[in-house]
Amino acid sequence: MYRKLGRDNKHRRSMLANLTKELIMHEEIITTETRAKEVRKFFDRMITHGKEGTVEARRRMLAFLQNDKEVVNKVMQELVPRFKDRKGGYSRIVKIAERRGDNALTVQLKLVKEKEKLSS
Numbered sequence: 811m812y813r814k815l816g817r818d819n820k821h822r823r824s825m826l827a828n829l830t831k832e833l834i835m836h837e838e839i840i841t842t843e844t845r846a847k848e849v850r851k852f853f854d855r856m857i858t859h860g861k862e863g864t865v866e867a868r869r870r871m872l873a874f875l876q877n878d879k880e881v882v883n884k885v886m887q888e889l890v891p892r893f894k895d896r897k898g899g900y901s902r903i904v905k906i907a908e909r910r911g912d913n914a915l916t917v918q919l920k921l922v923k924e925k926e927k928l929s930s
Contacts, residue, residue, distance in 0.1 A: 813848055826852055831881050833901070834889070837843055838920035846903050857900050860890040872924040891919075896922075 815822050829849045832839050834856070841849070852874070862888075871882045875883040880919050904918045 843915040843917045860885045
């Protein structure tokens with residue numbers, strides 16, 4: 811199941827792809843908690859596809875990331891080697907504050923460091 815995030819299917823998919831691309835390029839983003847929880851799923855999927863290393867997996871990543879070859883290359887060349895021994899949990903959510911106006915909880919979604927252990 812997934813969250814609709816108050817958008818139709820095309821807008822939601824585009825927004826999640828853009829947030830995933832920004833997370834890959836900048837390695838941290840600030841967004842609302844519900845969006846961060848959804849983006850984390852797609853980011854984990856991109857790393858898993860990158861670990862497969864096949865042409866088909868690269869094409870799936872390109873299809874989701876709107877044919878942005880720079881982002882796919884960063885996943886394949888930088889992020890996959892960093893997370894090669896990790897089986898999941900490539901990102902973390904750090905709560906920041908409530909946003910003024912609508913009191914939405916804002917969080918920082920960032921990649922974990924390569925030396926951090928999985929918490930049991």
